[in-house]
Amino acid sequence: MANNQNNHNMHDMHHDSMKHTDHDMSHMSMDHSKMDMSNHQMAGMDHSMHMGNFKKKFFVSLILAIPIILLSPMMGMTLPIQISFTGSEWIVMILSTILFFYGGQPFLSGARMELSQKQPAMMTLIAMGISVSYFYSLYGFIMSLVNPTTHVMNFFWELATLIVVMLLGHWIEMNAVSNASDSLKKIAALLPDNVTRITQSGKEEQVSLSDVHVNDQLIVRSGDKIPADGTIIKGSTTVNEFMITGESQGIVKNIDDKVIGGTINGNGTIEIKVTGTGKTGYISKVMDMVQQAQNEKIPLESLSDKVAKWLFYVALGSGIISFIIWLIISKDVGIAFERMVTVLVIACPHALGLAIPLVIARSTSLAAQNGLLLKNKKALEATNHIEYVFLDKTGTLTQxxxxxxxxxxxxxxxxxxxxxxxxxxxxxxxxxxxxxxxxxxxxxxxxxxxxxxxxxxxxxxxxxxxxxxxxxxxxxxxxxxxxxxxxxxxxxxxxxxxxxxxxxxxxxxxxxxxxxxxxTIKPESKEFIAKLKEQGITPVMLTGDNQQAADTVAKYLGLDHYYSELLPGDKEKIVKEYVNKGDKVMMVGDGVNDAPSLISATVGVAIGAGTDVAIDSADIVLTNSNPEDVLKLLSLAKHTRRKMIQNLWWGAGYNIVAIPLAAGVLAPIGILLNPAVGAVFMSLSTVIVAINALTLRIGKE
Missing domain, CATH: 3.40.1110.10 (Calcium-transporting ATPase, cytoplasmic domain N)
Known part of the structure; x- marks a missing residue:
């Protein structure tokens, strides 16, 4: 690459600027869909979210589990807190049956769904573990009634603890994922319930926000929340857009300027013409981006599903093999079943199911808090491998x-x-x-x-x-x-x-x-370029300006590489050249003429969420126009990936050791892993991945 110019004899771009001609901030409003947001938001969550109220199920199941834990032995061992009296085994059996069908229902339903799709994974593993525990224990209970002298060990204690731990894990997951959306819910809450509309006769009327339509004329007085996105047709004011764009300073607005629903009007009274409502609004677009990011699978998440699928086959195979071998060795069906149940209990990888979703939920939340809107979370993973950052000059490096x-x-x-x-x-x-x-x-x-x-x-x-x-x-x-x-x-x-x-x-x-x-060059741009270089990333400036103008900016910023005199199509060609060579390229732009480049890049980042074309073209949107937010993005991507890898190991790695131990590989030397210890390992792993995910920070491990 030429280190000072591209010798493309293109135009001086009067207007590096045609990109801004359509700077129509299509930030429409959010009226009656305000209530739809929470419903729409939940729609994209994992199917397990729809299997009932896990908080309620957890507490009801906990109440059912406590007497089971107190009245039944753990692996046949009498505990110091254990209570026993005539008929207590009936209470245990009845409560365990209720617990199995009530508390275990989400896992049984999930397993049915996974098996119908021929994709056994976490829910199937859990369902397999609790089903084997329950039905084997039921078999033992019936055998004790038929022949009181026959003792078959039951697993009601393990069943109860397993279901409670699994429900707790799901509750933790729900809380983490819902917390990731809190900041966006607060933005949606900025919109007022009622607005002042001007009738055709010129009179004012108070109407519900849900009754506002495109082309309605609204009055917004000093200090009021702007109820809908639109164009000022009368008056002038300053607007606080911090909650939407991250800009802390009030922005002067005059006739024909655009305003965003949810921002706060300053010291003037204005009349606006509504340019859009409902799902076409800016806040709705932001919500959709987050939902899309939550719903899409990235390679590591797909890997976790693949790991769970293979773990199901390994656990099932290991359980069957251990049953056969122990049956041959011990000639005792009870012992053989015990080993099989142990394998299936220890293999329940609910922590693996939490490993990636919790990290994604946390990273989405952190991103929103720091002005980063993840439109495509695959891009967050790809950001870890970026070698070049292509930067549009005007509006990105300059004011x-x-x-x-x-x-x-x-x-x-x-x-x-x-x-x-x-x-x-x-x-x-x-x-x-x-x-x-x-x-x-x-x-x-x-x-x-x-x-x-x-x-x-x-x-x-x-x-x-x-x-x-x-x-x-x-x-x-x-x-x-x-x-x-x-x-x-x-x-x-x-x-x-x-x-x-x-x-x-x-x-x-x-x-x-x-x-x-x-x-003028943004004051933070010079340090931003220096920090990119420190990370081994090559910054490249793309501009429609002439060579001399570009050279002046490049020298001041310390840029070694730039291309000048570019048309929009030239930017795309350059980006494609690098991508086609196998280079990992991030394109950072802020306007319409950057759209082709944003789409072509490995990762497209739109600076300033004002241009709907940029939003549609980019993978990630920076609501603040500070280029240093790219550094936050690089940091978030780096630490998110590390947390994912850590959680995958915590979520599934223990099975590498636990399954063979549960199967009895070390039985000849007196080491056996019982279901109780397996449940402890599993619960610890679940808690660890949850805590590990929630400790994710930008710029910190």
């Missing part, structure tokens, strides 16, 4: 707020004020940063732009319109082809050396003026 730094008249055919009025006619309806900078400059001079008609964008060059009956254009340097002989290149040298972007006014075929605009 994206252009101000006029110079205005030069090239022709004396028009006065300076007339030239500015024509430029204003071309730019007044645009909303990209350069147009905003130009209009601010014109407004400061208290000039009123001329009217224009037949306004059209010139792809990659600028814009043209008819002003005062003549054709007017404002273009970048690439658009000077027909008037290049009217231009002295020395005029632009000083501006370009300072990294300014140049635009030129052509009126009636004559080059009239040049206007220079500069964009």
């Amino acid at each position: 994206g707020q252009f101000a006029v730094t110079g205005f030069n008249m090239i022709s004396d055919r028009l006065s300076e004020n007339e030239a500015l009025k024509i430029i204003g006619a071309l730019e007044k309806n645009a909303n990209h940063p350069i147009a905003t900078g130009i209009m601010d400059y014109i407004n400061q001079k208290q000039l009123t732009p001329y009217d224009s008609s037949d306004t059209q964008a010139i792809s990659g060059v600028g814009v043209t319109a008819v002003v005062n009956g003549k054709t007017a254009k404002i273009v970048n340097e690439k658009g000077l082809t027909d008037v290049s002989n009217q231009f002295n290149p020395s005029i632009k040298k000083e501006y370009q050396e300072q990294g300014n972007t140049l635009s030129f006014l052509i009126y009636d075929g004559l080059l009239i003026a040049m206007i220079a605009l500069g964009d």
Whole structure:
């Protein structure tokens, strides 16, 4: 890769900016779907979530289990706390039966579902363990009634503890997963219940948010929550968007500016025209992203399912083999069954079922708290392997707020004020940063732009319109082809050396003026680049600016690699070149013209959630426009992966030792693992993976 420029003789991108032309923050509102959110949110959870209220089942099962634990022996051993009296075995049997069918119902239903899909996994293993424990114990109870002198060991104690531990594990999982969504529920709660709407006759009326529709006109007074996303049609104000975008400073809003539902109006009263409601709203989009991230499987999660599936076959096979071998050796069906039950109990890998989901739930929660919206959690795993970070310059490394730094008249055919009025006619309806900078400059001079008609964008060059009956254009340097002989290149040298972007006014075929605009570099960008390099990641800047402007920014930031004078299609080509070579590439951009690159990259990251195209194209969205949030993302990905690996080992690794011990491999030397110890191992593993997942932090182990 060239270390200073790409020699693509593309345009100066008047407007590295066309990306911002459609900066239409399609952040629509969330009205009646406010109530739908919680339901919609739960819809994407694992099927086990729908198998009843685990909190209630846990406590009811615990109440049933306590007398069973007190009245029945553990593996035939009388415990110090054990109580026994005439008929106590009947109480144990009855309570165990209720517990098996009530407390065990989620696992039996889950196993039925898994087996119907021919995908045995965690629920099947648990169901197998409790079923064998119950039916073998029931067999022992019946045998003791038929022949009181016959003693068959029962496993009611193990059955009770196993079901209670499993329900506790599911309850922990539910709490962890639901906690991951708390921050988004708080955002949804920002929306008011009632709003002030303007009727067709111009009167005010109070209506429910659920009755608001697109194109309704609403009044938002000082200090009120903005009830819906829309466009300001009257008034001006400042808006606190912190809860939505992470920006702590109030943002000035005027007529035609966009506002986001859920933000707080500042010191002015405004009227807005609603641009969208319900599921098209910004908050709804955010919720969908989180749900999609929770529902999609990433490679490691698929691995955990695969491990559970094989563990089922290993446990079943080991149980059958141990039963046969012990039956041959001992000639005792009871002992053989005992060994088989032990194997099946110890193999219940509920901790494995928690291993990845709990980490994902925690990482999703952390991401939301830190302004990272995980649209595709596969991308979080892929982030661990990133080698290059491609960074769009404008709006990502720079503020994206252009101000006029110079205005030069090239022709004396028009006065300076007339030239500015024509430029204003071309730019007044645009909303990209350069147009905003130009209009601010014109407004400061208290000039009123001329009217224009037949306004059209010139792809990659600028814009043209008819002003005062003549054709007017404002273009970048690439658009000077027909008037290049009217231009002295020395005029632009000083501006370009300072990294300014140049635009030129052509009126009636004559080059009239040049206007220079500069964009300031974000204060955190330099340190961000340095920290990427420290991690062995190569930062690469992509920009539509000319080479000199790009070179100025690159030198200041310490960038060794960049590409300049790029069209949107060129960015995508460059990203694809690296990806096709097998490089792992992250693309970080903030606008429409970054969308193709965001899609093509290994991981696409949208800075600033304002552009719906960027949101749709990216894998991850940073709600704050601070590039250092990419460092948070890299840290979160790194520590999430470590927690996943740790939990996989805790969730399934103990089976490597426990299953052979339960089968009696070391029986010749007097070592046997009984079901009680197996249940303890299993419960400890479950608790460990839960605690381990909940200790996940950004920047910490």
